[in-house]
Amino acid sequence: MIKMIFKQLWNQRRQNGWILLELTVITFFIFTTSVEVVRGLADYALPNGYEKEGAYCLQLKEDKAYSFKYDVKEDKAKDSIFHANFNQLLLAIKGCPEVEAVAVTNQHSFPGSGSQTALAMYPEDSTFTPLNTVRYRTYLADGTDFIKAYGLTDAHTGELMQLPERIHEGRKVIVSASFARYMFGTIDVVGKGIGKVHNPSGKDLQEIVGVYQDFKRTDFQVGYPSILTINTKMKGQNPFDHFIIYRLKEGVDGNAFEKKVMNEIAPRFANTPTVIQGIESFEESLNWYNDIIGVYNHLRYTAVMLFFVLLCVFLGMTGTFWVRCRARRQDIGLMRSIGASQATITRQFMTEAWMLVTIGFLIAQPLIIHYIHGLKWNVIDLTAHYWQDSKTWLTLATDALIYILMMLIALLGTWFPVKQASKDLPAEALRDE
Amino acid sequence: MSIIKLTGINKIYRTNEIETQALENVNLEVEKGEFLSIMGPSGCGKSTLLNIIGLLDKATSGTIELCGTEAMTLKDKELAEFRNHRLGFIFQSFHLVNSLNVIDNVELPLLYRNVSAGERTRLAKEVLERVGLSHRMRHMPMQLSGGQCQRVAIARALIGNPDIILADEPTGNLDSKMGAEVMDLLRQLNREDDRTIVMVTHNEEQARTTSRTIRFFDGRQVE
Ligand SMILES: Nc1ncnc2c1ncn2[C@@H]1O[C@H](COP(=O)(O)OP(=O)(O)O)[C@@H](O)[C@H]1O
Numbered sequence A: 001m002i003k004m005i006f007k008q009l010w011n012q013r014r015q016n017g018w019i020l021l022e023l024t025v026i027t028f029f030i031f032t033t034s035v036e037v038v039r040g041l042a043d044y045a046l047p048n049g050y051e052k053e054g055a056y057c058l059q060l061k062e063d064k065a066y067s068f069k070y071d072v073k074e075d076k077a078k079d080s081i082f083h084a085n086f087n088q089l090l091l092a093i094k095g096c097p098e099v100e101a102v103a104v105t106n107q108h109s110f111p112g113s114g115s116q117t118a119l120a121m122y123p124e125d126s127t128f129t130p131l132n133t134v135r136y137r138t139y140l141a142d143g144t145d146f147i148k149a150y151g152l153t154d155a156h157t158g159e160l161m162q163l164p165e166r167i168h169e170g171r172k173v174i175v176s177a178s179f180a181r182y183m184f185g186t187i188d189v190v191g192k193g194i195g196k197v198h199n200p201s202g203k204d205l206q207e208i209v210g211v212y213q214d215f216k217r218t219d220f221q222v223g224y225p226s227i228l229t230i231n232t233k234m235k236g237q238n239p240f241d242h243f244i245i246y247r248l249k250e251g252v253d254g255n256a257f258e259k260k261v262m263n264e265i266a267p268r269f270a271n272t273p274t275v276i277q278g279i280e281s282f283e284e285s286l287n288w289y290n291d292i293i294g295v296y297n298h299l300r301y302t303a304v305m306l307f308f309v310l311l312c313v314f315l316g317m318t319g320t321f322w323v324r325c326r327a328r329r330q331d332i333g334l335m336r337s338i339g340a341s342q343a344t345i346t347r348q349f350m351t352e353a354w355m356l357v358t359i360g361f362l363i364a365q366p367l368i369i370h371y372i373h374g375l376k377w378n379v380i381d382l383t384a385h386y387w388q389d390s391k392t393w394l395t396l397a398t399d400a401l402i403y404i405l406m407m408l409i410a411l412l413g414t415w416f417p418v419k420q421a422s423k424d425l426p427a428e429a430l431r432d433e
Numbered sequence B: 001m002s003i004i005k006l007t008g009i010n011k012i013y014r015t016n017e018i019e020t021q022a023l024e025n026v027n028l029e030v031e032k033g034e035f036l037s038i039m040g041p042s043g044c045g046k047s048t049l050l051n052i053i054g055l056l057d058k059a060t061s062g063t064i065e066l067c068g069t070e071a072m073t074l075k076d077k078e079l080a081e082f083r084n085h086r087l088g089f090i091f092q093s094f095h096l097v098n099s100l101n102v103i104d105n106v107e108l109p110l111l112y113r114n115v116s117a118g119e120r121t122r123l124a125k126e127v128l129e130r131v132g133l134s135h136r137m138r139h140m141p142m143q144l145s146g147g148q149c150q151r152v153a154i155a156r157a158l159i160g161n162p163d164i165i166l167a168d169e170p171t172g173n174l175d176s177k178m179g180a181e182v183m184d185l186l187r188q189l190n191r192e193d194d195r196t197i198v199m200v201t202h203n204e205e206q207a208r209t210t211s212r213t214i215r216f217f218d219g220r221q222v223e
């Protein structure tokens, strides 16, 4: 049967050429739109690397009315009222029975921070080209546990990470899995040193004490290589550049606790420079961030385009196959008169549609490969361990998806008209018009 | 026992407003090995009758028995199988599949049975030999004359080794010389293989060479 259909297609290659051209163009366009969706969804499917549920961020503001009463320079040099305030607030939050863990991070730390600080890092033992990395910072006040507050997971086990014991010794750093991989080729890097200068040694060197699973700054990006540096003291820095992060115990109502903070804790700082500006859940800041970077708009646009392309394909294919069926009405009548059942005819036309789609799909591949090579994205190198960042894997996955889509559409688009045409009485179909 | 038995066949075509009674109470029996010709003026219902015998059309009422099988009750799949094994059609306008060459056209009926490709080709060559077209196997239908096309169609009707051959004005589109060739072929099939043939024709001379002739007028058998 297949051979016979192939012969028929080949013998009518002039007419079928147009259909193949149509199918090739369609395959290409479905690919260009699908590839975005596939990549977005693959990124979305990756674990976040931290637990966004139950985590909140307390935003502080410095009340300028108070500021100028103080000598800021002097204030920053010692344990100022600013710092005292800040620590009191931190303790007050930490002391609440609803709170599981607290942490202090700077403004560029995740999640939801629109800006990031980047840093070139070098390994201690080679003259390797530096790795550009995102740097997050935490301030290690007494009793804070940023790992628990964020719910960071261990790169090795995927379980919640433990606060490394030697973290308080100073000059320690925790790195992300992809950072470890890119710089050392492995995630077994605890004990290794890295530094901000070429050939780091002595006072430049920071020791890696832990490796966390990459976390995603937004839902739709893969984890970028990052490090978490730990400051044991906040001296010399403005506390208002920092956030207090807290994680609530399971089952605690976030809104109720927010009210409690605003109504009971905030008033205690009424006549100080420390103003609690607001509380935002990780969830909210992530959504806010997703909104401002426009990822939803992009996805929505791509989805609409994909839908539009699929609709056109469906209408086009149904139309094409409808015309084919009508044009071959007599052939269908003839085939039935010599022993083809309705089911056989349907199967034959479906097989034909499948073959056309497959050929069109294959012809489109060089175009697709050309297109995918033209795509640029922000990964360190394309042998990245995320499959969606490998052009080969992304192409294969998208190809598989669109092949299935095209097939479904072609079969559906063929099934209707063929079913109709094969129902005609053979005598009707055979009558010369 | 007759191989074809029609009882009380009526066929009414209903289009929007007009009702055409194409066949009116037709009763007909054909014995195995008969070569029956049907004659009558254009529009008297000959093709309709042949299509009903060939299970290509449905009678409005009446019963039809072919090779001892009550045919009106067959389901689509059984119908297809019946047409494939028992019936061979030859049409006035040949109805070859233009996108397939001669041998592929001839093989087509065997494609709907489980016959291996090698066996199909062998049988196709055999019947093409018989209709004198073994030198045109790779030609496309468009490259053949009318007489050759009809011989391809006859080969296609033959390859499945049917009990009954139904031919609707098989020489209608052919000049007299080609028509005579086709008639020779049909008579040969009837004589040598003892195959039953029912043929519609306008040609008195052709009709005389068949074993029996019936005549139709306005949907009724008149003779
Ligand atoms: N599909 C149809 N719809 C309506 N009328 C039809 C149809 N087919 C045939 N007829 C009518 O039935 C009558 C018999 O037609 P047909 O069997 O083709 O005649 P013949 O083959 O003897 O010339 C004619 O009057 C014709 O117009």
Ligand SMILES: [Mg+2]
Residues within 6 Å of the ligand: B046, B047, B048, B168
């Ligand atoms: Mg007729």
